[in-house]
Amino acid sequence: MSRKPMADPENPEWTAGDVARSKGPESLPAHVLAAFPKTAARVRGPQKSETKVPVSIRLDRSVVDYFKAQGPGWQSRINEALAGMIRR
Structure with a gap:
């Protein structure tokens, strides 16, 4: 006794046009995804x-203001100043 495939009217089989209009892998049926190896x-x-x-x-406000007044990268300059203290 052979069984007929079950049809789901709310989820019909995709046509070539459906696949062409798909937005990405998440929109493809599992059997299509299985054909592509995972990266x-x-x-x-x-x-x-x-x-x-x-x-x-x-930090004291005067310390932050001093480094900020020198422009962008003030946090890196504070890091460099502190690193210089431990290299002595």
Whole structure:
């Protein structure tokens, strides 16, 4: 006894036109997605320089104003000043 495939009127089989109009892989049926191999997950490589750690620190207003007055990059300049203190 052979079975007839079940038809779902709310979810009909896709036509070539449906596939052409699709927006991305999430809109393709599973059997179409299965035909494409999955790409390897992208992994970030090792850091080229020392990584920085986010911290919260309270500084005198005059210190912050001094570094900000020198323009963008004031946080990096504060980091450089502090790093210079530990290299002595």
